[in-house]
Amino acid sequence: MIESARTLTALKRRIASLESRGAAHHAHFSFGHAPIDRVLGGGLARGRVHEFFAGEGGEAAATGLSLILAHxxxxxxxxxWLRPATAAHQGAPYGPGLAALGIDPAHLLLGAxxxxxxxxxxxxxxxxxPALGALLLEIRGRAPRLDLTASRRLTLAAEQSGVTALLLRTDADPTPSAxxxxxxxxAAPSTPLPGNAPGMSAFDLTLLRHRGGRDGMAWRLTWDSERRQFGDGRDERDDHGRHEGGRDGGAPLSRPALSLPAVRPAADRAA
Structure with a gap:
């Protein structure tokens, strides 16, 4: 507990050092994917809490997507990025992997x-x-303390500062929240680039809940790290455009997407 208190104190000092920098906030930030942005009224709302649950075997994909959205x-x-100490001990962000996603590691601050x-x-x-660009909060398992009251506290703090909170949930099922x-x-299959080079990172994304809006829709996204947006209309497949067999008549999806390299086990880093 003493070590945790010291960590929290150090984190407060680091956050305080950012406050003088300021940050401009707008109502939404765009996915760059027209169907999703249209459903959400322009993109994800800033100054709100958004939950991302990893599907089966999808922890790396959910982590990568959350980091991209935070960017x-x-x-x-x-x-x-706030993490449980147990998760931090299993591995840390891998700089070249972040860069491959178009994320500058210098803009990422970790807290365990x-x-x-x-x-x-x-x-x-x-x-x-308010100077933070986003908060990525990693929560593993059932997390009994993350109840409706706790999520409301997070929402109130986000609304007051305008900072967006992205909750990364693994090994958990959705429960009521604010x-x-x-x-x-x-994770989704990706289409190879010319020369059979590995394709762009791809995700299957399902909107389970949208407060005050439509939900229950699903899309397949590809992340273009050079353009810093999700697809351009040529790569995405959404559920409303698929023909029988899960394809839309275009080129077949060839292979699983690259595993997102945002987190690399300590053993791999040492190799």
Missing amino acids: LAGPEATTL MSDEAMLLRAAVEALRC ADTRWRVA
């Missing part, structure tokens, strides 16, 4: 907390800093 929320600002209560407390404190949107994320 889109504040491309030039700092993203704070020893227990769930400290993790949620740190998240509320972080969301009060989140503005809720999604399920899974």
Whole structure:
């Protein structure tokens, strides 16, 4: 507990150092994918909480997508990634992997907390800093402390500062919360580039809940790291355009997407 308190104190000092930088906030930030942006009224709402649940075997995909969205929320600002200490011990972000996704590792600040209560407390404190581009809060398992009251605290802090909170949920099922949107994320096959080079990272994304809006829709997204947006109309497949067999008549999807290299086990990093 003493070590956790020291970590939280150090995190508060780092957050305070960012406050003087300021950050411009707008109502939404765009996916760059017209169908999703249209359904959401322009993109993901800033200053709100959005939940992303990893589908079966989709932890890497959900992590990668969450990091990409945090980057889109504040491309030039700092993203704070708060994680359980147990997850941090299993692996840390891999710089070249982040760069491959178009994310500058210098804009990523990490915080590891020893227990769930400290993790949620740190998240509320972080969301009060308007200079953050986004908060990525990683929660594993059932997380009994992340109840409706706790999610409302996060939402209130996000609304007051304008900072977007992205909750990365793994090994968990959705429960009632104050989140503005809720999604399920899974890895998807990618189409190879010319010369049979590996294709762009791809995701199957399902909108489970949209407060005050439509939900229940699903899309297949590809992330164009050079253009910093999701697809351009040639690569995506959405559920409303698929023919029998799950394809839309275009070129077949050839192979699973590249595993998103945002997190690399310590053993791999040492190799």
